[in-house]
Amino acid sequence: MTAQEPIVSIENLTVEYALTSGSFTAVDNVTLDVKPGEILGLVGESGAGKSTVGSAVARLIDFPGAITGGRILLRNSGDLASLNETQMCGIRGSDIGMIFQDSLSALFPVKTIGAQLMRAIKLSTGLTGSAARARALKLLEEVGIPQPKARLRQYPHQFSGGMRQRIVIAIALAGDPQLLIADEPTTALDVSIQSEILGLLKRLAVDHGAGVILITHDMAVIEEITDRVAVMRHGKLIEHGATRDVLARPIQDYTKALIRAVPRIDTRMERFVVMDDAPAVSPVTRPQTSHIQADGPAIDATDVTISFMVKNAILPRNRSYIRAADNVSLKVPAGSSVGIVGESGSGKSTLARAVCGLQSIDSGKITLMGHDVGALASDPALKRERVKAQMIFQDPFASLDPRQRIGSALIEPLIVNKMAERDEAQDITLATLKRVGLSEDDANKLPHQFSGGQRQRICIARALVMDPAVLICDEPTSALDVSVQATILNLLKDLRDERNLTLMFISHDLAVIRQVSDRVVVMQHGKVCEEAETDSLFDDPQHEYTRHLMKMMPKFTSGARLQTP
């Protein structure tokens, strides 16, 4: 394989963005190549410039960005960086295929997929009519779409996310490209679909002899399918080599830290190893008492059913509903933590919202610390009890009022609930900010001045000032980079020990769930499939669906070899 001529050679590529104040170098002097039949993984955290490299190769960098240095040599086409837009149009689609993260917006919603696919075929190969149709059918078959003939006449919205991503891949393959650029192709998909799409990419690379650049933030994906990996940080290529070597014997500290920060599914870690420049969190003094109390359950849900109307009609019998929670029962002892895991649409978030009273339930009963949730929401006498359940949301950018200063956002609930006078509230706020690893100066800043991880800390701090007994975390780290995820999970663990918090942790990520919970509940289609102690569930899953989830989850084993204390 080493003797083969590379499909694409990127030499000293530099991409800069012109800003009002000087310029920002998104990609700094990157040199890479991709050989036929090879999958090159491009990994890094947000802002590392990995997507920019992908876009630069297809010359999709728009104003104010520009390629300011280096060459992109595509086999048989010369230097792409020097071609004009018309020449590039001939290359995109026929020599280079692209696959994006969001398959819904990558497809044209008002044309059938057959029309879109045949147009791509016509543009890249010149085939028309029945020849184009035959090729379209062959492509759909190849990417694993069942009944391709009938499917050709359907529109994008009639397909599931995984199927749409297969169609996007089929369109990218229309011109039989030498190079495929896949930018986070599975990030928006559930694990079981992710593993199918990754398998498809691997098979295509081998069958077609095409080179693939796979851009991802997920180390497990890298380990599973790439041949070589390039690690990027702050626009620079910091480590590059065969995937097996890089993951087993990383040279750079950053790569080591990145590998260690990945939560492991095979065992539970006491703490995550965090990166050197991650914000320092003040050390914890561990409490002497056990965090499990015998006070009865903090959360007690019995036969909870929640449905949403999906089709309204005047006559009740014509209405149709979906059940987001179907006879769900759940007991969480005070001071313990329960993880709820499931794929999208399994009803895990709806259940979390119902537990804290944000979602009304159709039947069943939920009690929080001995009080009925419905009564907590409506009875003013129970207001002080109600605020004892707080929630951390998935999107740290939407969960803070963009116009409220951080200090004010933390003081406000204390004042409103008459839990403290202004001076005292000020002290509590500053102490809590420090506790979550922020400084006192941060109290005067606005949310947009913080990164995603810092915002999530602020959200945790805001929940903490209420001195909660129950903390419900709905995918709190899925919008964050792994290194940031590690610090947030460490923080949640410490806080749980310190404050005897009852934790309800919702995630689609089995590995994260394993790290934070005492018990795990697996949900599918609104029903509880399995509930067990964490270790016994992971070591000996009973339910078929749990086993399926575990099998599909890309396993990241390299972390284990690096976990030397």
Place this chain on the structure above:
Amino acid sequence: MSTATAPTSTRRFVSLFTASPLALVGLALFILTAGIALIGPMIAPQNPYDLAAINLLDSRLSPGSEGIDGNIYWLGTDGHGRDMTSAIIYGLRTSIMIGLIASTIALVLGTTLGLIAGYARGWVDAVIMRIVDLQLSVPSILIAIVLLAVLGRGVGNIILALVTVQWVYFARTVRSSCLIEREKEYVQAGVLMGFSHARILLRHILPNCLSPVTVIVTVEFAHAIALEATLSFLGVGLPITEPSLGYLISAGFSYLLNGEYWISIFPGLALLVTVLSLNLIADHLRDITDPRLQR
């Protein structure tokens, strides 16, 4: 979104605004016209309402001519011998005052109803928004004419008519912003922290709905001035005792064919400059508050 409250974003807002020369021209013109209107009585050569100061013998003098008292009428005089310069300054005062009051009341009313509709949803939303739809389906000038025909002329009535026509634009925009904001997680966090609906609505949702409102208030201010002028021109607006720009244009209209252009044209130019300056400002405000155009 640019947030006008933060020191950094205020600076950003100023630098974005000053980046457009056209918007600066608009701002300068508006400051000029508003300034003239504000200090009008101090700089006007004559009080056009003071019948004692008006000499009927000076009627319909062309610009620059000398009156029988020896004073020069730079913009000529109208059919009653009023100095056009003074009439325009006083008319501008009336027009801008009415526009400002009407668009402010429409802003408050429309924002309130829009917030309530967006936050309450259900039948409250349905009722408010159907009224809005109904009003938007009829030309606003028609609604204003019918209202004034029923209520009669007068400053209060014309403000009422303008508010009736204009609150719907605020209500519609604020409702749609509110619908987006209320689903955001900071609102749910507020509910969990025991905040009352009023607090969530006024302290958290309202400030985040105001960006598009700044654009609309500028546009509607200009609309109000133009609409008031139209109504006065048609004779259903302000009474003769309080001449606004619209009335002046209409009064001079009959002299246009005699070649006595100045009685209509100069108030028309004043109106044009005022409305244009506001529209230039609004256009640019819309550009810089549009998140799609953010760099």
